[in-house]
Amino acid sequence: MSAAAGVAGRPAADPSGTGAAGRASRAVRGYAPAVLVAAGGLVAWELVIRVANLNSFILPAPSAIIAALVENWNGVRFPLWQSAQNTIIEAVGGFLIGTTAGVVVAFLAARWGGMRALLLPLAVAANAIPIIAFAPLFNTWFGLLNPLSKMMMAAVLSFFPVMANVTRGLAGVDPAQLELMRSYAAPQGTVLRKVRIPNALPYFFTALKLASTLSLIGAIVAEYFGGQGSVLGRMIVQSASALKFDITWAAVSLAAIAGITFYLVIAAIERVAIPWHASSRSEG
Amino acid sequence: MAGSADSAPIVHISGVDKVFAGREGGRTTALSAIDLDIRPGEFVSLIGPSGCGKSTLLRVIGDLVQPTRGSVQVNGKSAEQARRDRDYGMVFQAPVLFDWRSVEDNVKLPLEILGKDKAWRAKRAKEMLELVELGEFTKHMPYQLSGGMQQRVAIARALSFEPRILLMDEPFGALDEMTRERMNDEVLRIWGQTGTTVVFVTHSIPEAVYLSSRVVVMSARPGRITRVVDIDLPRPRSDASRETPRYFELITEVREALRAGGGDVDDAGTPSAARTLAEGAVG
Numbered sequence: 001m002s003a004a005a006g007v008a009g010r011p012a013a014d015p016s017g018t019g020a021a022g023r024a025s026r027a028v029r030g031y032a033p034a035v036l037v038a039a040g041g042l043v044a045w046e047l048v049i050r051v052a053n054l055n056s057f058i059l060p061a062p063s064a065i066i067a068a069l070v071e072n073w074n075g076v077r078f079p080l081w082q083s084a085q086n087t088i089i090e091a092v093g094g095f096l097i098g099t100t101a102g103v104v105v106a107f108l109a110a111r112w113g114g115m116r117a118l119l120l121p122l123a124v125a126a127n128a129i130p131i132i133a134f135a136p137l138f139n140t141w142f143g144l145l146n147p148l149s150k151m152m153m154a155a156v157l158s159f160f161p162v163m164a165n166v167t168r169g170l171a172g173v174d175p176a177q178l179e180l181m182r183s184y185a186a187p188q189g190t191v192l193r194k195v196r197i198p199n200a201l202p203y204f205f206t207a208l209k210l211a212s213t214l215s216l217i218g219a220i221v222a223e224y225f226g227g228q229g230s231v232l233g234r235m236i237v238q239s240a241s242a243l244k245f246d247i248t249w250a251a252v253s254l255a256a257i258a259g260i261t262f263y264l265v266i267a268a269i270e271r272v273a274i275p276w277h278a279s280s281r282s283e284g
Numbered sequence: 285m286a287g288s289a290d291s292a293p294i295v296h297i298s299g300v301d302k303v304f305a306g307r308e309g310g311r312t313t314a315l316s317a318i319d320l321d322i323r324p325g326e327f328v329s330l331i332g333p334s335g336c337g338k339s340t341l342l343r344v345i346g347d348l349v350q351p352t353r354g355s356v357q358v359n360g361k362s363a364e365q366a367r368r369d370r371d372y373g374m375v376f377q378a379p380v381l382f383d384w385r386s387v388e389d390n391v392k393l394p395l396e397i398l399g400k401d402k403a404w405r406a407k408r409a410k411e412m413l414e415l416v417e418l419g420e421f422t423k424h425m426p427y428q429l430s431g432g433m434q435q436r437v438a439i440a441r442a443l444s445f446e447p448r449i450l451l452m453d454e455p456f457g458a459l460d461e462m463t464r465e466r467m468n469d470e471v472l473r474i475w476g477q478t479g480t481t482v483v484f485v486t487h488s489i490p491e492a493v494y495l496s497s498r499v500v501v502m503s504a505r506p507g508r509i510t511r512v513v514d515i516d517l518p519r520p521r522s523d524a525s526r527e528t529p530r531y532f533e534l535i536t537e538v539r540e541a542l543r544a545g546g547g548d549v550d551d552a553g554t555p556s557a558a559r560t561l562a563e564g565a566v567g
Contacts, residue, residue: 179376185370276384
């Protein structure tokens, strides 16, 4: 900790400082190298396929994948856009169910130490189970053709990181902060609102980012085991078995774009919600 | 500012023992037979070697740790009642600021808990931050401040609700010598302006002598009070006080009292009370 007088950090909270334009251009500069590398990778990929004359069976060129994507966007046999929407609904629905349940259980666990002692080891054990292996069972329980069976898989996968992280955030408060609150004779409810919940927010957002990825994985893998036709998981399985790998790749690309978008949306909310946290001020 | 010798004590500690139960069934006597009276408006320092229980004694006064035996009376009330009446302002070695609150909102926190209205909170926070000379930094976030500035915010926060007693646990232990001396002057100035009673834990002899009305010297294992040294340096104190022969005599007196108690002065120990709380909270 520097003892020098003066402002040690960057004046990120300075209201008169760099505006949105400055921040945007800094963001562009920040992401530029990654975008360039990704673009370079795609060009290299395209070139390698063309030069080596690889069979699209092994790896289609990016141009072929884009063509398949455009061609089947509103396709009859492979309606990619409709499928992406249905899968996203399953993933987001499951994410919301799992996250809500995770937060509720975390609050209960943080409130009652006995419950925490009971739940956390169980949660750790349950989290070690490859839950995805239950997908066929979920289809039986919630209905093969009912999107709820995919949603529940996404929900269960989202539940554990949210519950474990939020519990940790609510319970793992700096003991000195609790001593301070005790010296103010602050009631437990006040400690919860003013210390535990804000303390848990960074943990919560870390968990949400994990859950966003996991919910999409849960939904798509659950779809592999059957269900309604127009979903990305079915598109991937059916196009692959029909040896239409360019469509498989197109569907996988859509899933990737959906996952990245989901993650970025949460990261953006995080930046607005907890600007004071180190993860939100890693500029420059 | 120091209370006259005949006024009733604001803190009356009698026969306090504190025994911590160790991990393997062992027991550590942190405090043994502590008797101490602190008068209103006094500046009392607790000094002693690592493990002498000075931080524990501070926490017993503030009702953050329960004594095993004996009693603590504050203004004729129990320590618990005094805590419930918000008689204590606490400052720890770490600033313990809340990252998600601006400097100003950190100072307002105790006022929110006390249910003060919004206008008063804003007025008080402004006054207190001006008192610690951080009037320009109200909207800053804690991470944007240096260690010394953060500690000043913590002091402003502790004073914001006008507690009768300020309990400071090695507040400047983490600061460099230059900053520490500046902060010492600042604390003296604030003490002079507010008239609060201060109990100040430190392991620095010069700091204790420079600041205090009385220095309470403690020894370790078990933690006992071995000597109370009256500091009769005239006030107001300044850099010039640090160059007077009397200052050096008093430093020598405290040092010899510490040696007689059989302790090295260096103290890096974490107060066991904080550990106990940590275990209870994290589970």
